[in-house]
Amino acid sequence: MAILGGDAETVVREAEEQPTRRLMRMFIAVRTRFAEDALAAAVRGGVRQLVVLGAGLDTFAYRSPFGEKLRIFEVDYPATQEWKRGRLAEAEITVPGWLTFAPVDFERQSLHAGLAAAGFDPSAQTFFTWLGVVPYLSGEAIWATLGFIAGVGGGAHVVFDYSDPPETLSAEMRALHDARAARVEAAGEAWVSYFEADKLRERLMGIGFREVEDLGPAEIAAKYFPERARKGPNRGGHIVRAGTI
Ligand SMILES: C[S@@+](CC[C@H](N)C(=O)[O-])C[C@H]1O[C@@H](n2cnc3c(N)ncnc32)[C@H](O)[C@@H]1O
Numbered sequence: 001m002a003i004l005g006g007d008a009e010t011v012v013r014e015a016e017e018q019p020t021r022r023l024m025r026m027f028i029a030v031r032t033r034f035a036e037d038a039l040a041a042a043v044r045g046g047v048r049q050l051v052v053l054g055a056g057l058d059t060f061a062y063r064s065p066f067g068e069k070l071r072i073f074e075v076d077y078p079a080t081q082e083w084k085r086g087r088l089a090e091a092e093i094t095v096p097g098w099l100t101f102a103p104v105d106f107e108r109q110s111l112h113a114g115l116a117a118a119g120f121d122p123s124a125q126t127f128f129t130w131l132g133v134v135p136y137l138s139g140e141a142i143w144a145t146l147g148f149i150a151g152v153g154g155g156a157h158v159v160f161d162y163s164d165p166p167e168t169l170s171a172e173m174r175a176l177h178d179a180r181a182a183r184v185e186a187a188g189e190a191w192v193s194y195f196e197a198d199k200l201r202e203r204l205m206g207i208g209f210r211e212v213e214d215l216g217p218a219e220i221a222a223k224y225f226p227e228r229a230r231k232g233p234n235r236g237g238h239i240v241r242a243g244t245i
Pocket residue numbers: 053054055056057058075076077080104105106107108130131132133136137
């Protein structure tokens with residue numbers, strides 16, 4: 001709330017006025033919960049670096065319970081990072097010593113070079129979060145990034161989300177999808193990439209991941225909203241956790 005400069009009452013009211021976006025809001029909350037829980041387990045298992053890919057206004061770095069034990073890199077478009085740093089200053093949120101900003105455009109620049117310039121240590125076990133970004137990227141940029149993650153010498157984990165192809169959705173989900181897609185496209189950030197779970201898993205295993213957990217709509221509902229599980233859709237957004245160790 002502080003970084004947005006908003007107030008809770010207005011945000012709640014606006015949300016209530018948009019009931020059709022409820023599923024998306026739940027998905028956004030869940031993917032972050034899932035990623036932060038997986039990160040906590042990975043830190044217990046030896047992870048010492050976190051890379052937040054396409055960080056946007058993600059606030060984990062400013063409330064990390066791990067302190068100096070976990071070095072954090074935020075990666076985003078240079079202009080978006082500049083804007084975020086302005087928001088942080090305005091909200092009087094301190095940039096902690098364990099955080100480094102690494103400006104990178106995934107479509108045009110090398111993540112490897114951008115992280116190396118920021119002091120990333122490829123020999124340390126690393127966790128990557130990549131939330132709400134994959135749908136906006138080309139296949140080429142997605143697989144270049146996943147290839148880089150799979151090659152981190154110290155071992156790596158990644159959590160990201162994606163959607164089933166629109167043509168495989170139910171009529172109701174397709175209508176919600178098309179409305180959201182039109183909104184993000186009008187905002188200048190079109191959705192361009194979708195995956196089929198089986199093919200995605202196969203390709204991830206093919207590039208060096210050894211474990212892939214893929215939660216589709218039914219698994220997400222069963223885990224986080226059991227009371228809604230039987231009513232929910234079967235296709236839609238997925239959350240993936242993959243690891244090389
Ligand atoms: C929908 S926001 C998600 C923000 C945050 N990760 C979250 O979960 O709320 C997408 C983010 O990806 C970033 N992004 C999209 N395409 C990118 C690219 N080609 N290079 C770098 N960042 C990109 C955007 O700037 C934005 O911060």
